[in-house]
Amino acid sequence: MSLQEGEKLGIRQFDIILITGDAYVDHPSFGTALIGRTLWDYGFSVGIIAQPQVKSPDAFKVLKTPRLFFGISSGNVDSMVNNYTPNLKRRGEDVYSPGGNLTRPDRATIVYANKVHELFPGVPIVIGGIEASLRRFAHYDYWQDRVRQSILADAPADLVVFGMGERQMGAIAQRMASGERVDTLRNIPGTVYAMEVAEWRRSRPEEIVEIPGFTEVSQDKSAYARAFALHYREQDPVHGRAVAQPHPKTVVIQNRPAHPLTQPELDRVYDLPYSRRAHPSYLQPVPALEPVQFSVTSHRGCFGACSFCALTHHQGRIIQSRSSDSIIREVRRMTKMPGFKGVVQDVGGPTANMYGLSCDLWGTAGACVDKRCSPSCKNLRASHGEQCSLLSVIRGIPGVKHVFISSGIRYDLALADDSGYLGMICDHHISGHLKVAPEHIAWKVTRIMNKPDQEVFDQFCAQFETLQQGRKKRQYLLPYFMSGHPGCTIPDMIALAVYIRDHNLYTEQVQDFTPTPMSVSSCMYYTGFNPFTMEPVHVPRGQEKKIQRSLMHYRDPANQVLIREGLTAAGRTDLIGRGKHCLVPEGGRFSGRYVGKKPEIPKNAKIP
Numbered sequence: 001m002s003l004q005e006g007e008k009l010g011i012r013q014f015d016i017i018l019i020t021g022d023a024y025v026d027h028p029s030f031g032t033a034l035i036g037r038t039l040w041d042y043g044f045s046v047g048i049i050a051q052p053q054v055k056s057p058d059a060f061k062v063l064k065t066p067r068l069f070f071g072i073s074s075g076n077v078d079s080m081v082n083n084y085t086p087n088l089k090r091r092g093e094d095v096y097s098p099g100g101n102l103t104r105p106d107r108a109t110i111v112y113a114n115k116v117h118e119l120f121p122g123v124p125i126v127i128g129g130i131e132a133s134l135r136r137f138a139h140y141d142y143w144q145d146r147v148r149q150s151i152l153a154d155a156p157a158d159l160v161v162f163g164m165g166e167r168q169m170g171a172i173a174q175r176m177a178s179g180e181r182v183d184t185l186r187n188i189p190g191t192v193y194a195m196e197v198a199e200w201r202r203s204r205p206e207e208i209v210e211i212p213g214f215t216e217v218s219q220d221k222s223a224y225a226r227a228f229a230l231h232y233r234e235q236d237p238v239h240g241r242a243v244a245q246p247h248p249k250t251v252v253i254q255n256r257p258a259h260p261l262t263q264p265e266l267d268r269v270y271d272l273p274y275s276r277r278a279h280p281s282y283l284q285p286v287p288a289l290e291p292v293q294f295s296v297t298s299h300r301g302c303f304g305a306c307s308f309c310a311l312t313h314h315q316g317r318i319i320q321s322r323s324s325d326s327i328i329r330e331v332r333r334m335t336k337m338p339g340f341k342g343v344v345q346d347v348g349g350p351t352a353n354m355y356g357l358s359c360d361l362w363g364t365a366g367a368c369v370d371k372r373c374s375p376s377c378k379n380l381r382a383s384h385g386e387q388c389s390l391l392s393v394i395r396g397i398p399g400v401k402h403v404f405i406s407s408g409i410r411y412d413l414a415l416a417d418d419s420g421y422l423g424m425i426c427d428h429h430i431s432g433h434l435k436v437a438p439e440h441i442a443w444k445v446t447r448i449m450n451k452p453d454q455e456v457f458d459q460f461c462a463q464f465e466t467l468q469q470g471r472k473k474r475q476y477l478l479p480y481f482m483s484g485h486p487g488c489t490i491p492d493m494i495a496l497a498v499y500i501r502d503h504n505l506y507t508e509q510v511q512d513f514t515p516t517p518m519s520v521s522s523c524m525y526y527t528g529f530n531p532f533t534m535e536p537v538h539v540p541r542g543q544e545k546k547i548q549r550s551l552m553h554y555r556d557p558a559n560q561v562l563i564r565e566g567l568t569a570a571g572r573t574d575l576i577g578r579g580k581h582c583l584v585p586e587g588g589r590f591s592g593r594y595v596g597k598k599p600e601i602p603k604n605a606k607i608p
């Protein structure tokens with residue numbers, strides 16, 4: 001992070017300088033550390049500028065000019081998600097900063113790229129990380145409530161790296177080191193580049209899927225939904241094709257996604273010598289490090305493809321598992337590190353119990369486009385045997401007292417398992433609570449969310465209860481629910497509140513739906529269409545969204561006015577009163593602002 005540190009390592013000029021909106025934490029859960037260490041492993045020297053003050057040119061010049069390029073990212077999280085609450089209020093803390101201090105600018109990738117372009121004209125700029133990756137096409141931006149152009153049209157960058165970036169960054173660095181110019185790097189899978197419109201007209205690449213352009217999708221919601229469905233189909237490294245989207249000044253071209261790392265490659269990335277600590281120059285702790293400092297990433301990818309999660313567009317559906325030897329080596333290393341107190345905080349990935357699961361098609365044909373990977377597919381090898389063996393070995397490592405599973409588990413998979421996974425984690429790997437995410441219980445909402453139906457959750461709860469019998473200390477399920485999701489109506493939320501009441505569930509883990517870039521649900525929120533069927537979808541907004549959220553917290557007296565309003569509008573006054581079954585007592589007045597509006601269908605909608 002400084003020239004002095006570089007000089008100690010014999011470095012006079014860094015090959016690559018990474019700029020990030022996060023503090024620099026040398027831990028594999030932090031993208032900058034993963035990319036920095038991987039590039040180092042490829043043989044390049046890497047300098048890191050963490051959280052530069054935008055108003056200070058010196059902050060960007062501190063490591064001088066890189067020999068090859070600048071790599072810029074907003075950090076582990078989209079800067080707008082990081083800086084604002086779902087209600088669009090500015091957050092008071094940034095957990096990726098020392099002391100939680102607020103230093104990250106809004107739209108950090110664009111801001112940093114502009115600054116670098118101004119201070120280092122002509123030096124190549126590559127942008128990546130979650131913010132750039134999920135804004136690679138024209139996209140709905142919740143914070144401005146409008147469609148923005150691809151980030152490549154807004155930021156003066158040469159390339160966008162999308163998805164997990166080790167392979168792409170290695171290829172860019174190697175090709176530039178061998179003398180190729182950045183503007184000739186147009187065939188690296190997992191990257192996006194911009195082509196001049198005249199060149200596009202002259203020599204349009206073959207086998208490319210052209211989707212409706214920015215002008216069209218920003219004016220016509222059905223065109224936006226069609227564009228989304230078209231690029232969604234191409235996000236597979238095996239069968240995905242390049243995708244082009246015209247913009248006013250350029251055509252933005254996404255190459256097909258990069259192949260996931262093979263198991264030996266993934267092992268190598270996680271075997272690198274991370275110190276698992278924040279940079280020693282920081283005087284205050286980085287809050288985001290504490291919960292993950294001694295956790296282990298066992299795999300990448302998630303085939304759940306929940307509609308509100310953009311992970312399918314980033315890590316993909318194909319599960320990439322590390323070898324158990326590599327994970328065990330990492331835990332052994334951790335036991336010798338300062339601060340380790342015998343607790344492995346997590347062994348997981350996006351969904352903890354997808355480790356080691358596979359389908360033969362993933363390697364040869366990619367993940368099915370029109371089918372959901374679920375236990376009902378006979379090709380999915382859903383046994384959790386490999387996970388059980390791994391966890392039992394980790395438990396036996398000298399110095400390890402507890403091994404927790406803190407990542408959420410997919411309960412439909414746990415139910416399909418035949419190796420005793422659920423019993424094992426209840427016995428050894430959860431303290432008092434197990435996180436699960438049914439998100440809703442109304443079938444038409446769970447279908448739109450791409451989550452299992454209520455019956456599956458009920459079966460899981462029953463199995464969990466059976467496992468509690470005879471246990472000295474009772475354990476509890478911690479279900480996550482969501483209000484305000486597209487497709488969810490007030491009667492659906494009332495059904496959920498009644499379910500919560502009848503099952504005496506704890507409902508602190510409630511999210512109000514936030515449309516983050518490039519998720520299927522965000523597309524529905526903006527357009528009012530299911531992009532895969534083009535059927536209209538009801539989108540709760542404004543007062544209705546507030547009522548839905550209040551229904552989740554019906555026990556909170558502060559919500560009673562809104563809840564009475566919702567129950568009255570839905571004709572469920574039977575739930576108002578003093579009876580045990582009632583959600584709220586009588587009394588008070590309601591604003592009358594919500595009157596059960598019909599689903600909003602855009603005026604200029606074209607339904608094919």
Ligand code: SF4
Nearest residue numbers: 359367368373377379
């Ligand atoms: S065959 Fe089944 S498990 Fe394999 S990719 Fe298709 S849906 Fe998924």
